[in-house]
Amino acid sequence: MSSKTNKVLRQMLCGVLLWCCLAPAHAQSSDNASYSRTSFSSANGEVVFRSICQGCHMPDAKGAKGAGTYPALTDNPRLASPNYMAAVILNGRRDMPSFAPKPGPKDRFFDDATLTDEQIAGVINYIRTHFGNRYDDRISAQEVSAMHP
Amino acid sequence: MGSIASFRLEPKRGLARVFALTRLGYLMEDDGCKFSMKRRDLLRMIGLTAGTAAMYQAMSSLGFAAESTFKQSPQLQGAPKGASVLILGAGIAGMVAAYELRQAGYKVQVLEYNHRPGGRNWSLRGGDTFTELGGFTQHCQFDPGLYINPGPWRLPHHHHGILSYCKKLGVPLEAYVQVNHNAYLHSANAFGGKPQRYRTINADYRGHVAELLAKTTQQGKLDAQVSKEDQELLLESLREWGALDKNLGYVRGATSSDRRGYEQDPGGGLSAKPVPSEPLSAKDVLGSRLWANLAAGEIYEFQTTLFQPVGGMGRIGEAFGRELKGLIRYNAKVTSIQQDDHGVNVTYEDTTSPGHAHVARGDWCLCTIPLSILSQLPINVSQAMSDAIAAVPYAAAVKIGLQFKRRFWEEDEHIYGGISYTDLPISNISYPSTGFHSSGKGVLLGAYIWGLNAFEFTAMTPEQRIRKAVEYGSQIHPQYSREFESGVAVGWHRSPFTMGCFGVWSEEARSQHYDNLCQIDGRIALAGEHASYLPAWQEGAVTSAIDAIGRIHQRAVAGARA
Numbered sequence: 001m002s003s004k005t006n007k008v009l010r011q012m013l014c015g016v017l018l019w020c021c022l023a024p025a026h027a028q029s030s031d032n033a034s035y036s037r038t039s040f041s042s043a044n045g046e047v048v049f050r051s052i053c054q055g056c057h058m059p060d061a062k063g064a065k066g067a068g069t070y071p072a073l074t075d076n077p078r079l080a081s082p083n084y085m086a087a088v089i090l091n092g093r094r095d096m097p098s099f100a101p102k103p104g105p106k107d108r109f110f111d112d113a114t115l116t117d118e119q120i121a122g123v124i125n126y127i128r129t130h131f132g133n134r135y136d137d138r139i140s141a142q143e144v145s146a147m148h149p
Numbered sequence: 150m151g152s153i154a155s156f157r158l159e160p161k162r163g164l165a166r167v168f169a170l171t172r173l174g175y176l177m178e179d180d181g182c183k184f185s186m187k188r189r190d191l192l193r194m195i196g197l198t199a200g201t202a203a204m205y206q207a208m209s210s211l212g213f214a215a216e217s218t219f220k221q222s223p224q225l226q227g228a229p230k231g232a233s234v235l236i237l238g239a240g241i242a243g244m245v246a247a248y249e250l251r252q253a254g255y256k257v258q259v260l261e262y263n264h265r266p267g268g269r270n271w272s273l274r275g276g277d278t279f280t281e282l283g284g285f286t287q288h289c290q291f292d293p294g295l296y297i298n299p300g301p302w303r304l305p306h307h308h309h310g311i312l313s314y315c316k317k318l319g320v321p322l323e324a325y326v327q328v329n330h331n332a333y334l335h336s337a338n339a340f341g342g343k344p345q346r347y348r349t350i351n352a353d354y355r356g357h358v359a360e361l362l363a364k365t366t367q368q369g370k371l372d373a374q375v376s377k378e379d380q381e382l383l384l385e386s387l388r389e390w391g392a393l394d395k396n397l398g399y400v401r402g403a404t405s406s407d408r409r410g411y412e413q414d415p416g417g418g419l420s421a422k423p424v425p426s427e428p429l430s431a432k433d434v435l436g437s438r439l440w441a442n443l444a445a446g447e448i449y450e451f452q453t454t455l456f457q458p459v460g461g462m463g464r465i466g467e468a469f470g471r472e473l474k475g476l477i478r479y480n481a482k483v484t485s486i487q488q489d490d491h492g493v494n495v496t497y498e499d500t501t502s503p504g505h506a507h508v509a510r511g512d513w514c515l516c517t518i519p520l521s522i523l524s525q526l527p528i529n530v531s532q533a534m535s536d537a538i539a540a541v542p543y544a545a546a547v548k549i550g551l552q553f554k555r556r557f558w559e560e561d562e563h564i565y566g567g568i569s570y571t572d573l574p575i576s577n578i579s580y581p582s583t584g585f586h587s588s589g590k591g592v593l594l595g596a597y598i599w600g601l602n603a604f605e606f607t608a609m610t611p612e613q614r615i616r617k618a619v620e621y622g623s624q625i626h627p628q629y630s631r632e633f634e635s636g637v638a639v640g641w642h643r644s645p646f647t648m649g650c651f652g653v654w655s656e657e658a659r660s661q662h663y664d665n666l667c668q669i670d671g672r673i674a675l676a677g678e679h680a681s682y683l684p685a686w687q688e689g690a691v692t693s694a695i696d697a698i699g700r701i702h703q704r705a706v707a708g709a710r711a
Contacts, residue, residue, distance in 0.1 A: 034574040034602050034617070055545070055607035055642050056282075064282035066645025067262045067482060068522035095521030095649050097542035109544040109653050113601040 037112040045122030048115060053123065056096070061131040074131045082139035085124045086147050089115065100148060117144040217688045219310035222317075223695050225702045228254035229709030234701065235260070235495055235511025237486070239477045240268025242517040242676040242690035244469035245314065246698045247476055253702060258509060259473065260481040260497055262646050266473070267466020269300035269647060270687060273550065273637050274461065281643035287611050290552070290635035294584070295592040297550025298462040299639035301687050302579075302594075303327070306454045310691035311465070315458065318468035325457040326582045328446035329567020335625050336572045339437035344569065344625050349429065350439045352392060352409035356399030357431035359391020367397070401427045442570035450686070457582060465687075481507075483518060486528040488672045513701050517677040517694070519543070521648040530670040537662035541679060543649025545603035547640045549575075549596040549618040553632040556584075556591035561628065573621045574602040595622050595636065607640030614638035652679035667693070669700055 035043065035051065043051065050059075056070040057063055063072035071078075078084055092098035101114040115123070118141040128135040234250050236243045239261035251257045265271075273279060275291035291297075303325045304311060315322055330351065333344035365371060366380050366387075375383060384397060392408045393399055406412075406425040415423035434440065445451055458464040470477065484506065485496040493514035496506050516523065524539045558564040558580050566582040575596035584591065595618040598606055606614050615636035623629040641650035654663065667680050674697040681689030 034605055037601060040601060051608055052604045053608075055604055055640065056648075058283045059608075064643075064645075066282050066522075066648060067518070068525045068648050070282065070648070092542050094524040094539050095519075095541070095543040097544075097653070107653070107655070109599055110542070111600065113545075113604050 037114075040112075041116055041119070043119065045119065045124070045126035048119050048123040049126055052099075052113065053127075061127065073127050074133060079128055079133060079135065082124050082128060082135075082137065083143070083147065085127070086120055086139060086144045089120050089124070090144070090147060091149060117141040120144045217308050217310055217683065217692060219308075219313070219688070219692050219695070222313060223249055223699050223702075225249060225253035225698065227706065228702070229705055232256065232513075232705050232709070233258070233492075233511045234513045234515060234698075235493060235509055236515045236517070237483055237495065238268060238517035238677070239263075239266045239466075239470070239473075239479075240517055240677065240690060241270050241311070241466070241469075241687050242678070242680075242694040243268075243515070244466070244473060245310075245691050245694040246515050246517070246676060247473050248314075248469065249695065250698055250702075251473075251476070255705075256511075257476055258511065259477040260483060260495065260509060261477050261479050262482050262500070264479045265466070266470030266477060266479075267463055269651075270462055270466035271300050272296040272298050272461030272463030273639070279637070279639070280645075281611070281640070282645050282648070283643060285611050285643070287637050289637045291550070291592055291637075292552065292590050294460075295552060295590065296461040296463075297548065297592055297594060297637060298457075299548050299550075299637075299641075300462065301685075302457065302462055303451075304456040304458075304687070305450045305452070306456070307449075308686065308688035308691075310695065311687045312456070314469070314691065315456075315465060318465070318472060320464050320468050321459045322456040323459050323583060325455040326566025326580075327451045327453065327455050327568065329564060329580070331562075332564050332567040332580070333569035333571075333625060334439040334442055335569060336437060336439060337624065338572070339439055340433070342624060344571075345437070345439055346410065347443075347567075349409045350434060350437070351443055352405065353399075353429045353431075353434045354440045354443060356391045356393065356405060356408070356428060357434060359387040359393055360397065360399040361431070363387045363391075363393060363397040399428060401425050438572075445568070445570070459583070478509075483526060486514065486516065486526060486673065488514070488529055493672050512672065513705060514673045515694070515697055515701065516673060516675050517690070519647045519649065519677065520652050520679050522646075523675075528673070530673055531665075533662075533665040534668065534670045534673075534675075537666035538675075540658045540662045541652040541654060543642070543647075544599065544651055544653045544685075545607055545640070545642050546650035547596060547598040547603045547606040547614065547638065548594060549606075549614055549636055549638040550592050551595035551615070551618060551622070551629075551636040552590055552592045552634045553628075554590055554634055555632060556587070556589075557628040557632055558593065558626065559586060559591075562626075569625060571621075571625060573624060574598060574606070575618055575621045576602070578622060578625060590634070595619070596638075603640070604642075606638070607642045609640075611638045614640065651685035654684060667697070669697075669704065674698075674701055 057073050058070070061073040063070040073079065088096070090098060090100045097110050099113065099115040099120070121139050121141045121144050125138050127133060233256035236247050236257060236259040239259050243259055244266060247257045247259050273289045274296045275289055275293060277289040278286060280286040304322070330346065330348040332347050334347055334350050335344040363384055366383055371380065387393060388397060391399060392405050394402055394404055399405060402425050405428055409428060410426055411423050412426040413424035415421060446453070480500045481497045482500050483495055483497045487494045492510055492512045495509045495514065497509065498506060520538050520541045521543045564580050565585050566580050569578045571577065576598050579594035579597065581591060581593060606617070609617070615638050618636065618638070619629050619633050642648060666675060676690070676694040676697040678684055678686060678689040680693040683689030683692070
């Protein structure tokens, strides 16, 4: 088989196989407030908070209570340590997934919702300086990078 | 909901299944016998690299769950006199357990956080109110008879367990349409954003692949791998499979139009002569990436026939609730689970009159509380079980139901049930598999979202989610803007009773923790979809409950004899 045919065939056959393990490459129309994995990688700390964190921790960062609890990100002594926050975001905690990019098999449910070290630092710094939080110290992307499991 | 059972397929078997998915599977089945082509040659042919191997494996763990282990209801007998089981959660797992244990003679009591039975087995109908975490309240405005299932919405024909309870409880079923050749495949970046019929892309993709392989064969390029005799068979099969003409071409004509549809359909009388349609080019079909969703209905769990309860998935939970009337205490928020040598004390609060701690006790406790919540509760179990409870993150998922003034998808576009797939964030639009061809209003599933976009939609207010779903959906159905009336949107991480959609087991987590999660710990056992190899499926809840109560019963009987 010619290499060209080979390539076309490969594309065609593989294409069928990948539908469920690759998240769809979401189109970006001009009115698009939603992100694809690619476009989201440039979102800053505030946008990350508004797009992901507030789903559980709520728009006012006060958390919520139902059968269980989403912790508040205000008046929370754990916020004193940006490294603690980075560890939770990188590793996940209980029902909260890890937002660190992972090698290996792609996961349909979490794979496209990953954050760069810069975004993790950005969202931590954003949270620690908003919602009534007034921390002076900052965490850098380099520090987050050093914490990867 | 999808299934992501993460078991490791033995590679050969996994590949055979992968090939089955391409519909070229039968080429492979008789390894080295009919064909001299070896597995590894075929692998080379499709360019299986290390990278794609990882994806195959990922896909295996996504799409191909094991068949339900359910054979029949447990028929437990001979509960020790006076023995009791306290069940936490009146979802499918908890209610299956209550149903069977009561039958076996146990004293059963169920504590449920919600004011209704069912848990994620749930339909939202007109008049229903749903307050999500954060206090955002929605009043469902749907017309009588119309509904949306925020949770599970389809029953595969091989999920024998949940189906058996539908029969026992008298819940009538109807067919759920998964594959609809007249529904759309859509990409904002393909064909100028114009949706294509599934039928068209399916026929053209197959036709071009078949033609290409036929030409390759005819040019003698497979001579080294396929005997002359088998090449004849291959060509014959490709003609059949791909709707090729007598010259093995995929071209405009009656043969291809019988698959992809006609430009003018055949009819009767003088004006009835059919006009064949022109296939899309191979380049356009490939470049569109619309083939990405062609195989959805070939995945084990989505293979015809599927069912849905008449009137909404929630009918199952409601029927269980009626059956177990008097056993379930609603509005009970569990705050602590503590066992001793003789039984289990569960502390709870009545959410309608908070501030007082109530205690319920059982000799045994079957806890079906989702791990998202259980991981926050004080519970005295072994470190191993405790670690397992904390090891499972929960997937985000969002579903949005939209009511329209008329069933324009049927009236204008002749789409009856099934799913249109899109690369827009709404991901798919599913048309109701009920009330076909009726006039009046209709409710469709306007979005079913996973991953990053699910996080994003969860982070919106319900109104924003609905507005977005209508905006995006209009790109596929322009009728949306005129016909839209009202909607409801459920982001599962905002659900007060689950705080997430379902437990996502990584392979690592499963190998390290799954058995520890499912072991009976003293007098406590866990059940639910999270304690199964069928995550997110009700069948996982049913089979895990039956498995757990069988083991509890054994211990209870053995303990009573001792």
